[in-house]
Amino acid sequence: MGAIELILIRHGESAGNVAATYAQQSGAEVIDVGLRDPDVPLSPDGERQAVALGTWLASLPADERPESVWCSPYLRARHTAELAGMAPFRVDERLRDRELGILDLLTSRGVAARYPAEAERKQWLGKFVYRPPGGESWADVALRLRSLLRDLDDADDGRRVAVVCHDAVILLLRYVCEGLLEADLLDIAAASSVRNGSITRLVRPSGTGFWNVAAFNGVDHLAAGGAPVTEHAGDENVHPR
Template identity: 35%
Template sequence: MKPSRLVIVRHAESTRNHAKQGSVYFADDAARRVVRGTPDHLIPLTDDGLKQAEQTGAAVRDRFGVFDAVYHSGYTRTIQTAEGILAAYSPEERDRMPVRADLYIRERDPGYTYDMTTDEAEAAFPWMAEYWRTFGGFFARPPGGESLADVVARVNTFLQAIERAHHGEKVLVVTHGGTIRCLRFALEHWDYTRALRWPEGQEPANCGVTTYESDGRDPLALVDYNQVYWTVGSADDGA
């Protein structure tokens, strides 16, 4: 029992994406000033991100039509992205698409280094670089945070739930870059080596659209990955 179609969208450009410019940590205090002290679940989209979501919504509606259910992580940036996408639909169509928040598809917990600059993180955790090289980006845990392997456990719970609830239906999921990596691990049965890092150029773009389909009996199969339909702003890596 599977959904007939699972469409996964990474959130649009957030203020934190813009401030970090694809780096693991902030470059300096000036770079983090706009978002410092804002918890991850309250990080909003940029103006460009709002436009990305709206442009993506028009393409998603044209390609997939009405969904039977829409899920997001409950974080501000996924809520705003889902709202932007659904703005392309008529009020009557939106009434047919229940929208739910699910904490199992929230972003990976970044831990204590969340608001740190590169210099601060290296000073506070001088062992981190070697630890990360040893265990790799799938198993290593940021101090106080989650590994991607940890995230896979809750992603699997989410997938099992939607399989039970949405047999033969179309489901839209708006989530985060790290969570998408974990969804792909679970859905495509990656081995650990494949999961250690994104191949060059394969990081999910802001509002990148990934599609899986099933006939209801066979597992969901990847149809296409990271399709981008917007023409404004920048596709930054990050949470």
């Protein structure tokens, strides 16, 4: 047996999301955020999203609320959980965002200008397989999530569990939990980006086997709580070419 529901929550909008979108739109090569990725905080809008998330969680009937919370160690995820009133929560490094290695803080323009061979290799291999030097592929992240889910099932048998993490991590939890193929995952990633503060629910009443999606990327709770809906799309070229 294991957990029966996963409530996957992307952190609120971060200062890094804002800086990355500005850099892409302005044609810059480098994202000017000035912090290590683990230390990037929420933006003011991200804080409002986290508060709205907490209002939504508090409004749930007792038999629908998460009974346990697991959280990425990155500041933006921990701050989201704290502002949403989800403490105490369990921090686990396997929920950290994907590590980008030498491509960290570079826009797609910056990668093409500074590492043209890597830009070509990334397009050839596709997002699931491509591993930047010093970083991780999506397949690498999936491996650490398989380990995490085994521990989560042992710790939270028969319980509803909230997981506060990152966009790529949510997509890859779907990949592992639903038993998707690479092509299935990349089709989802190409069709939609995981929005800040969004909620994805996976259910498995038996506590065993694959999971089913009850909701994906929902943000109605943000509007209801008076918070803005923000969407910061990543690299749109996810399929191998």
